[in-house]
Amino acid sequence: MDFKAATTVLTSAPSMTLADVAQAFGKEMHTIARARMEGANARRPPANWPPIVAQLARGHAAALRKYIKELERLADTLERR
Secondary structure (H helix, E strand, O other): OOHHHHHHHHOOOOOOOHHHHHHHHOOOHHHHHHHOOOOOOOOOOOOOHHHHHHHHHHHHHHHHHHHHHHHHHHHHHHHHO
8 A cells, every 4th residue: 555545545534634634743734745746846745744644543443442332332322212
């Protein structure tokens, strides 16, 4: 998986934004956006990006699991009515 694909997956849900990705790298958002581009204006992805993206993904997954549990509790409550 390349940097663009990895960051696209991360930012596919509203709970993770490109600004969050940029903050994790200590970069400006436009720098990360350009690293996702192709062509003459593109930049290289930040050095050693895979472990940072993986860490973001683990945190994002934990947040999504929390939402799943909350939604399941809500569904159970609504079914009992």
